[in-house]
Amino acid sequence: MLTRFGVAVLDMNAVFLAASRRSGVYLVSPGVWGVVDLPSPLGGRRELGRLWITEPTLRLLLRCARLGLCDEPVIHESWTSGASEGLLEKMRRALVEVRKEAIANSDDVVNEYVKSMYSKFVSTVGESTANRDIRRPDWMHIIRSQAFANLWLKAYKAHTAGLTVVEMSGTDELHVAGDWQQVFPEGRDLTQVKAKSIYTLGE
Template sequence: MTLFAASRVGGRYEHSEFPPTADILKKASQKGADQIWEGRPKWRAEELHRAAHRGHIRLEVTALDVNAAFLAALKVWLPIGRLVHSDGGVHDPRRSGVYLVSPGVWGVVDLPSPLGGRRELGRLWITEPTLRLLLRCARLGLCDEPVIHESWTSGASEGLLEKMRRALVEVRKEAIANSDDVVNEYVKSMYSKFVSTVGESTANRDIRRPDWMHIIRSQAFANLWLKAYKAHTAGLTVVEMSGTDELHVAGDWQQVFPEGRDLTQVKAKSIYTLGE
């Protein structure tokens, strides 16, 4: 939080640190959850796995690891001030927050839904990154546009965390170049704890923005989905996708993704044969 405060000196916007919390962002109990769906992926190509199990196909699959997923997700549109309620179905790209939507039917069998592992039908509360991703998928012809019923939003900026993100990226890059695992793990701990405590946490008394927490997490999941879509359009077979950083593909992935430890690169965690 000290680094975040330093990064905001001279910032264009004065963000709210303890705005009133909308009811949908309040936990139902101390150990319970609020009403926001982040779109965490847990998907695999079921038809492909069934065909492999029956011996019809064999695929060499590489499990790819996306580097520093939450650090990359700090580049995200965040609400600046308190969230204001609105009825109606218009998305304003200059604002950010959470939205009650009815999503379109997802009928693409060889790509995961941007809503992640959700099985329930009907309305749900989603965050800005998930909504933007659904709208993008609609423009690509992958699904119908979601219907927005109501929202809690504020004027937004993509730069609130940018200076902090860049500082952490540079220190991480230097640590990797020097094979300094201690500094690298310290950087990872810093951005991970920022994301996990920026919401409702007794470990962080400097800010309470559960909307930021959900939005950052959702951005990490949206970034992973975009990598799956990039693999799919490049001719790779998407086999599985889960968590914030795991993408399994079949095909020459090195022609699609650069290999390495930078934020724009990926690493191969393991290789296995599907259908063996």
């Protein structure tokens, strides 16, 4: 007989705003992922052999190796640059401050504007005809992979605290069963999470 239990869908705040990082890609042979109750740091990728991954994914794999969850990836090639990191960091800090001020002043118009601004930046900085001034598909992939890495680390935190990780969805949703409020602070800050919905699994 299955046990019924509630699953909370936690929404991560401003995931792309917290994910601007070093620009770079690596060709690696990742270690085998054998942890059954945690998703792979590579997401849904199932290719065998060498893979191109971004800087955030490499750092996540190395961290998992230090935690004893997998072997270290073997790095075959590295194409990285620190120059773009400074530009993205300046933009990120400015938007973080504006967002924080808008939340403190209950200014939903400015908060929604900031949210729309960085979401549009990430979605158009790749090969989009909506942005002809900046075309950096590497930035788009790096920001998205850092957002996924941040979400994975929250899943690992939930797992080590005794919560059941049911699902990771996209870059901003974590489905967990258990008393999540003992693990994650609730709120709108970048370090906090919001409860989006609750559903029931089992019989």
